[in-house]
Amino acid sequence: MASIRQFQVTFDCADPERVGRFWCEVLGYTPAPPPAGFADWDGFNRTLPPEQGGAWFACSDPSGVGPRLFFQRVPEGKVAKNRAHLDVRVGTGLVGEERLAVLEAEAARLVALGAVVVQVLRADGVNESCISMQDLEGHEFCLD
Structure with missing residues (x-):
């Protein structure tokens, strides 16, 4: 029997920290701590060549249940529909108008964040x- 493996979801984007912080707000995730020896990410990024600073951002589920999310800077913009997307499960167990009301309330919260x-x-x-x-850079997702 195969063992269960952990996985992360990776987003290609232009501004990893901005998109990553958006998803922290959506999911209640927390940003990864800075590398050992650094009080914050700004201090770490200042030690890198300018083109490498802020090249990635990561966050994770504080409960340890959900997958880690990783955001990496890429030079090209998004040009086509995603082949995979996240379903943010806010309406689980709800039906009809009650479900739609919960979905619309969450959509309004996320629109205020830039979605x-x-x-x-x-x-x-x-x-x-x-x-x-769609998130800040056009990655598709569904409220489900």
Whole structure:
């Protein structure tokens, strides 16, 4: 039997810290501590060549249950729809108008942080409602 492995989710982006801090707010994650010997990330980044400073950001679930998120700077911008995306599970166990109200309230909170609502998909008798969104740099995700 194969062992269960931990995994992280990696985002390519232009501004790793900005996008990473957005996702910390979305998920209640905490930023990774600075490397040993540094009081903060700014101090660490000042020791690097300018082009390497701020090249990545990481955060994790403080409970240790969720995967680590890693954000890395890449030179190219996003040009196509993601082939994978995160489903942020805020409506689990809820149905109908109650579910939609919870999803819309969370969408409003995330829009205030810089997210964009792409589409509200209403319950259709087969599937429950969900809201398709994009983060600060256009990474797609769903409120589910």
